[in-house]
Amino acid sequence: MTRYDLQLEQFTYRYPDAPRLTLDRIDWQVERGEFVLLAGPSGCGKSTLLRALNGLVPEFYGGEIGGRALFRGRPLAEFPNRSIARHVGMVFQDPEKQLVMSEVEREIAFGLENLLVPESEMRRRVAEVMSFFDLTALRHRATADLSGGEKQKVAIAAVMALQPDVLLLDEPTSQLDPGAAQEILDLIKRMNEELGLTVVLVEQRLDRVLHLADRIVAMHEGRIDYDGEPQGFARYASEQRPELLPPVTKLFADAGRPERPLTVKAARQTVASLAGVRPAADPNGGESDKRSLSRFFRNVRRMFRGGESEGAMFEARDVRYAYPDGEEVLKGLDLDILPGRLTAILGPNGAGKSTMLRHLIALLKPQEGRVRIDGQETSCLDPADLAGKVGYLSQYPADYLFHETLRAECEFSRRLIGLPVGTEEAEREIDAVLDGLGLLAARDRNPRDLSGGERQRAALATVLVQRPDALLLDEPTRGLDSGQKDRLGAWLSRFVEDGGTVILITHDVEFAAEYAQEVVLLDDGEAVAHGAPQEMLARGLFFAPQTGRVFRGVDDRIVRLADGVAALRNLAGEEESR
Amino acid sequence: MNRKLFSFGSGPFFRYHAATLTVYPMLLLFLAVALQHPIFLLMLLAVSVLAVWRGGGLSAFGTILRYAWPLLLLIVVLNVLVSKDGATVLWIGPNLFLLGKIRLTMEALLFSGVMVVRMLIVLAAGALFVAWLSPDRSLGLLGRIARRSAVTAMMTTRLAPYLAEQSEQIGDVLRTRGVRLDQGGPVQRIAARKPMVSVLLISALEGSWQVAEAMEARGYGMGRRTSYTRERWSRRDGLAWAAMTAAVWLTVQSAWSGWSEFVFYPRLIGWPFAGGAWIAALVLGTLLLVPPLFAKRSRR
Numbered sequence: 001m002t003r004y005d006l007q008l009e010q011f012t013y014r015y016p017d018a019p020r021l022t023l024d025r026i027d028w029q030v031e032r033g034e035f036v037l038l039a040g041p042s043g044c045g046k047s048t049l050l051r052a053l054n055g056l057v058p059e060f061y062g063g064e065i066g067g068r069a070l071f072r073g074r075p076l077a078e079f080p081n082r083s084i085a086r087h088v089g090m091v092f093q094d095p096e097k098q099l100v101m102s103e104v105e106r107e108i109a110f111g112l113e114n115l116l117v118p119e120s121e122m123r124r125r126v127a128e129v130m131s132f133f134d135l136t137a138l139r140h141r142a143t144a145d146l147s148g149g150e151k152q153k154v155a156i157a158a159v160m161a162l163q164p165d166v167l168l169l170d171e172p173t174s175q176l177d178p179g180a181a182q183e184i185l186d187l188i189k190r191m192n193e194e195l196g197l198t199v200v201l202v203e204q205r206l207d208r209v210l211h212l213a214d215r216i217v218a219m220h221e222g223r224i225d226y227d228g229e230p231q232g233f234a235r236y237a238s239e240q241r242p243e244l245l246p247p248v249t250k251l252f253a254d255a256g257r258p259e260r261p262l263t264v265k266a267a268r269q270t271v272a273s274l275a276g277v278r279p280a281a282d283p284n285g286g287e288s289d290k291r292s293l294s295r296f297f298r299n300v301r302r303m304f305r306g307g308e309s310e311g312a313m314f315e316a317r318d319v320r321y322a323y324p325d326g327e328e329v330l331k332g333l334d335l336d337i338l339p340g341r342l343t344a345i346l347g348p349n350g351a352g353k354s355t356m357l358r359h360l361i362a363l364l365k366p367q368e369g370r371v372r373i374d375g376q377e378t379s380c381l382d383p384a385d386l387a388g389k390v391g392y393l394s395q396y397p398a399d400y401l402f403h404e405t406l407r408a409e410c411e412f413s414r415r416l417i418g419l420p421v422g423t424e425e426a427e428r429e430i431d432a433v434l435d436g437l438g439l440l441a442a443r444d445r446n447p448r449d450l451s452g453g454e455r456q457r458a459a460l461a462t463v464l465v466q467r468p469d470a471l472l473l474d475e476p477t478r479g480l481d482s483g484q485k486d487r488l489g490a491w492l493s494r495f496v497e498d499g500g501t502v503i504l505i506t507h508d509v510e511f512a513a514e515y516a517q518e519v520v521l522l523d524d525g526e527a528v529a530h531g532a533p534q535e536m537l538a539r540g541l542f543f544a545p546q547t548g549r550v551f552r553g554v555d556d557r558i559v560r561l562a563d564g565v566a567a568l569r570n571l572a573g574e575e576e577s578r
Numbered sequence: 579m580n581r582k583l584f585s586f587g588s589g590p591f592f593r594y595h596a597a598t599l600t601v602y603p604m605l606l607l608f609l610a611v612a613l614q615h616p617i618f619l620l621m622l623l624a625v626s627v628l629a630v631w632r633g634g635g636l637s638a639f640g641t642i643l644r645y646a647w648p649l650l651l652l653i654v655v656l657n658v659l660v661s662k663d664g665a666t667v668l669w670i671g672p673n674l675f676l677l678g679k680i681r682l683t684m685e686a687l688l689f690s691g692v693m694v695v696r697m698l699i700v701l702a703a704g705a706l707f708v709a710w711l712s713p714d715r716s717l718g719l720l721g722r723i724a725r726r727s728a729v730t731a732m733m734t735t736r737l738a739p740y741l742a743e744q745s746e747q748i749g750d751v752l753r754t755r756g757v758r759l760d761q762g763g764p765v766q767r768i769a770a771r772k773p774m775v776s777v778l779l780i781s782a783l784e785g786s787w788q789v790a791e792a793m794e795a796r797g798y799g800m801g802r803r804t805s806y807t808r809e810r811w812s813r814r815d816g817l818a819w820a821a822m823t824a825a826v827w828l829t830v831q832s833a834w835s836g837w838s839e840f841v842f843y844p845r846l847i848g849w850p851f852a853g854g855a856w857i858a859a860l861v862l863g864t865l866l867l868v869p870p871l872f873a874k875r876s877r878r
Binding site: 109 | 712713714715718721729732733739747748750751753754755756757758760773776777780781784785788789790791792793794795796797798799800801802803804805806807808
């Protein structure tokens with residue numbers, strides 16, 4: 001009996017009509033009970049490889065294949081009528097698009113019905129799975145009413161009800177807030193450890209998952225570039241693919257240190273030994289009561305400042321808003337957003353972040369209180385009045401793209417607000433925007449054919465060609481790989497340097513720490529804290545970047561990678577001089 | 579578009595067998611079509627509204643009425659204008675092109691009223707069905723007979739709230755780009771929504787591809803399927819079915835005895851209402867009240 005659950009032998013795949021191979025002569029195996037992490041930039045073939053492991057490629061997608069994919073030594077082609085689903089389960093990125101039934105309990109039973117499981121056995125499995133995933137209280141809930149984290153948990157439970165031997169996961173946490181993402185990842189690890197489940201996970205946010213994996217596989221342009229244990233991956237990535245490094249490892253690589261820590265704990269120990277202090281274990285982490293008190297009062301003062309609201313581009317005062325179902329989402333929100341700054345809005349799901357943003361673009365009107373944009377109350381404004389002044393990018397870039405070409409899409413935007421199109425000047429302006437976003441080559445392509453990251457930028461381009469002074473972005477880094485995020489961050493920084501204002505909602509604390517000048521924390525419909533990233537993110541539990549966690553108790557004002565690198569070099573220099 | 583209107587499956591869970599919860603609204607619907615007598619129909623309407631209230635669908639019914647009232651008004655106006663059969667003239671109007679002389683008769687007016695009451699019962703029965711039975715349960719029932727069709731029907735029911743939500747979301751994006759969806763006359767408003775339809779169509783196609791892939795990954799398409807159900811018959815179901823059977827029997831008996839007979843044209847026959855009609859309508863209403871009154875919501 002083979003010790004491998006999954007094997008690919010000289011596996012080659014090309015999507016229908018694709019000019020090049022997506023997977024190129026791959027020889028690869030996954031052992032029973034292993035936890036394998038698949039890493040790599042967008043478009044490198046990770047998701048396709050995952051689909052090859054359960055036969056969706058080529059069965060569902062068509063295209064040309066070469067070589068063989070095997071489950072426990074048996075070619076997938078020998079499993080008739082999707083019966084491979086009994087052995088290899090798969091969870092997809094978007095929980096919304098993988099739930100079929102309208103009630104949780106029946107959703108879990110859906111796969112069992114497909115696999116002809118008898119009714120009494122189905123009852124047992126559904127009950128067991130709901131208990132394991134703590135879903136019993138939600139059994140009769142409508143799937144549409146669940147939170148993103150709950151939906152993803154139901155999707156995993158529905159696959160686990162099939163009792164597969166292998167679980168494939170394609171970026172299962174990319175749509176979730178940090179708390180929900182951690183819960184899902186803990187669950188996956190628990191299944192791997194307690195049930196002996198083989199796990200193959202594709203993830204962009206390596207900082208969340210590196211410590212969970214037994215083995216890491218890095219892909220590049222359809223081939224396996226690295227396959228080995230995590231520590232070796234850190235060395236490989238720092239030498240060959242630095243964009244794959246998680247912030248904590250990148251910190252040490254950029255500082256020229258020989259260590260390649262993969263976890264915050266390991267990095268903290270190194271930093272603490274360099275600094276000659278014990279890593280802070282107390283809740284205050286060495287910060288004096290006096291200092292934290294003064295920080296608290298500074299934040300409170302900022303929150304209630306009266307005079308400083310003058311000059312605010314966006315101003316919300318005691319805003320209350322409840323949706324028609326009666327749930328109050330904003331509960332007296334006070335907020336000032338100054339022009340010429342990049343402000344990141346953080347907070348858990350349901351805190352009211354998107355509702356707040358929709359108020360700032362006049363899509364929603366406050367039921368109590370007021371919202372002003374450049375001194376003008378939104379109560380009498382139509383969102384269309386703001387087009388050309390304030391650009392809004394929703395969480396769904398596809399909603400912006402319906403023309404035949406990206407250029408036509410941009411021209412549509414300009415025409416809506418009376419800007420010229422078709423002239424030389426207009427063409428130059430559109431090209432400049434597309435060039436700035438790295439999309440000039442895609443100008444005459446159908447925007448729906450672009451990759452996820454390109455679509456995100458294409459949607460942004462349709463907003464930018466209207467020459468807005470301010471940008472409101474709802475989760476702009478969702479689904480982007482680390483290189484794409486860096487490019488977006490650099491572009492937004494330039495926009496702000498040129499006098500633009502950016503407000504972005506994000507769950508990506510690393511991104512907020514790197515690029516924001518101001519951070520607002522929203523909770524339960526109110527802005528509960530407000531300040532520079534160094535003040536806001538250094539001591540958070542979930543809302544803290546890896547760099548900040550590494551230096552906690554050593555230097556509580558470090559949250560950005562560049563600051564961390566400088567501090568690490570200083571510490572190393574001091575140690576050497578000692 | 580109101581998303582709440584399409585929020586299937588989020589209501590309370592009723593401890594009746596899905597068959598009982600399916601058949602009762604269908605019975606209301608059948609009786610609305612079968613009965614002519616205004617007293618019987620008014621009684622049926624009262625029972626239907628009460629059942630909707632018990633079933634937790636009153637707000638959905640209200641929303642449906644907000645959209646349906648122009649249709650109801652149209653029924654009244656058209657019938658009054660077109661019908662020439664009534665003998666009791668209340669008002670004679672001018673000559674209109676194609677319609678001829680307008681004659682407002684009591685018979686036509688009452689017939690229009692009866693049509694409106696019928697429509698209201700039909701709408702209430704629909705609201706009740708949606709409110710007290712989730713699509714999963716009703717299609718689970720269907721799944722026993724037609725397994726693959728049940729999944730197709732399920733996906734269709736999910737499509738309505740999904741599209742409602744999507745169109746709202748896309749509309750918001752277009753408005754922030756400068757599209758004025760609510761300005762101008764109907765033609766301009768429809769034209770402004772054209773991009774919305776394009777995005778909706780493309781996104782729905784992309785979404786259906788992803789859903790299909792997820793379904794295939796969970797073994798859909800193997801051929802035969804089994805069906806998961808937690809439906810159980812209880813004494814409460816027995817009582818409801820007994821009441822419904824008695825209601826059907828009474829309806830047949832009323833027709834046989836002439837209690838529910840009512841003629842509108844050329845003159846109203848059955849007016850003033852005979853005592854038998856009142857009693858039969860009252861008993862019918864009482865019988866039909868049994869299922870909603872004994873409906874018990876489960877704790878979740």
